[in-house]
Amino acid sequence: MFLNSADADFDTQFAQLLTMKREDSPDVDAVVAEIIADVQSRGDAAVIELTSKFDRMDLTPETMAFSREEMDVEIAKVPADQRAALALAAERIRAYHDRQLPSDESWEGPHGEMLGWRWTPVEAAGLYVPGGLASYPSSVLMNAIPAQVAGVERLVICAPTPDGVANPLVLLAARLSGVDTVYRIGGAQAIAAMAYGTDTITPVDKITGPGNAFVAAAKRRVFGRVGIDMIAGPSEILVIADKNNDPDWVAVDLLSQAEHDESAQSILITDDAGFGLAVANAVETRLETLERREIAGPSWRDFGAIVVVRDMDEAVALSDRIAPEHLEIACENADVLAARVRHAGAIFIGSYTPEAIGDYIGGPNHVLPTARSARFSSGLSVMDFVKRTTLARMTPEALKAIGPAAETLAKAEGLEAHGLSVRARLNRLNEQ
């Protein structure tokens, strides 16, 4: 799709790009409701049966979790270069997230009253890690490290092992990020087990992590019983680049999203039509040999776009309408432009910051809001694993000063006992 903001029908075309339906979520809600009810009523037995059915894997309550020795054996298989890379990633992600810990506050109000708030960690969190091709060790770090930094006491993972095949790098990532237990279970049954508990699995308070349609539907259903992170849609990248870039660099950046999923979306906005064309050509060239061309090709063909604009001001305005999950800005004054962006999950600034750096090793979290939800939500962070308790302590003087106003408002709202709870105290204070 090649758009030019100077064209007469640009607005229509851009609106189409914005509202393009990229994902057909199969309606699995009825199946998921059944699975959850089954796990609630039969516990371990249901989890074991469903794992046998879906993952062709026979478990017992005793083998549901990896033992320490089993993990050691798997982890020993990880080659040294991967081990070092994962350790560096964990270190940088931890350093970034360490700065996100919010601070408690308390202060004195005008009448000697104390006001403030206090943050406490969620007690137990469960992280879902998909099986098979989408079993990403980087996602383990991105979910578990913020929880660990927050001070979550008990951190568990559910990661299915279809046909018994484990992912050693996932297990290493779990160990590096303070995970206590890794269960070999997946799907809606894993979400239900973490939300409601079974004899073997102690329930958690918060569930995060990506998953297929069944996992997403299960998370929606258990929301309220436990906290959940976002329900992520297919990945997206928007690159804003001027002609002073290597078209091939931008092409591989676009393809690094496209290779995730046929419904991923990659968009380039540039102020130079010639550069846009050069990138389009570079994408085609790269697609000829790319390992995942069967995925990246359809994604680029169906949802990719190159948008030519008059100037970079227009680029920023269009970017805010897209509210991209990932935004690369590679042009003159990239910092200035970045500071003007209002809606984006993450911004990668300058030609030496390909988005893949953010996926693995930069430090910021790679779990980010998709499908324009950066308009109202943020990526995963330490804040997802803490919660705030507000504090207030009135002095008699404070109650005398502000109590009557509370009483007035309670009366206006027809809530007599609210007023009485203030009045009972004021009467005593006035007697004194």
Add this chain to the structure above:
Amino acid sequence: MFLNSADADFDTQFAQLLTMKREDSPDVDAVVAEIIADVQSRGDAAVIELTSKFDRMDLTPETMAFSREEMDVEIAKVPADQRAALALAAERIRAYHDRQLPSDESWEGPHGEMLGWRWTPVEAAGLYVPGGLASYPSSVLMNAIPAQVAGVERLVICAPTPDGVANPLVLLAARLSGVDTVYRIGGAQAIAAMAYGTDTITPVDKITGPGNAFVAAAKRRVFGRVGIDMIAGPSEILVIADKNNDPDWVAVDLLSQAEHDESAQSILITDDAGFGLAVANAVETRLETLERREIAGPSWRDFGAIVVVRDMDEAVALSDRIAPEHLEIACENADVLAARVRHAGAIFIGSYTPEAIGDYIGGPNHVLPTARSARFSSGLSVMDFVKRTTLARMTPEALKAIGPAAETLAKAEGLEAHGLSVRARLNRLNEQ
């Protein structure tokens, strides 16, 4: 319900108290789905028809919102004492929430790279205010002021006016907290209109505020398209008090929750059985004359509880299992106990801090997590109206230092283009 932790069956009884089903949510999902689809396809016409049907109120696109003059007329009806009380409440709520604005951060990493994040406000927020008896001006302040403090540009309210009856104090609260437009519409149709927009109503990015089962179901359905706050359940209070309290004060505090709703829950935990009995008697005495005894009575009878414990350590442990929305602590060393509480929406410390102070005028928000969700979530705050964009800018040196690790991990995850996006740049840098 009178429990004693020394009793043999206490654990069973306490577990029953925890899992007591207080709310039967009617299944209105099918009706709500139809209403949302109708508003999506017919816009204003659907909203007008549904308002006529449910609120017996005939609107046109022109009269859907209150005009400035109409608001002036309504607001002029507010008595002076209510006006002053609301202004004081707004001032104190604003002062508290002003301190919640998060700050942007950026720093230099070990290789000269820039890392950080930036907060931006949600552009437009919509606040739902129920009609009739539950139309609370205090809730307008508690929802709108955090949005205003966050810097939300456009703030609208949907507040149904059944039979054309407006609530002057709600309109005054809207004006005091920077609301731009108040629409006379309610129910699922109002939520749909704010999420999807109509010719008259520009869509918003975030919807907050309480509502009935239809409103709650509609919020769940539009979640993802827009952000929402929590889905609140019936209100709860837990009072921890020793015998050095006036039983009547504690009784009215318990009733101030009970009067909200027949499914509200009020619990006292005390280390003195005699005091517990005195409070039980004081509740009965107050119930004889309480205006809302037809609501508070059944709530106290069906869901109220007095729990006698051995000591205050036990009280805190049980409180954490309840994870109460509101927690009052009125005993010796109340501050020390408060500091040890891990799960509570809001804590009111000392005998002079009845929870009603927090509902109206204390400063902290009164929109708080119910139904044990304080284990994993927080009350409404400025944070609900801002979102974080993470930032990263690599230098060539940084890319050289950490790029190879990203490449290694990309390969391990089978994502070739991710690795290529790093490799293409490293190759150039290595040539130089």
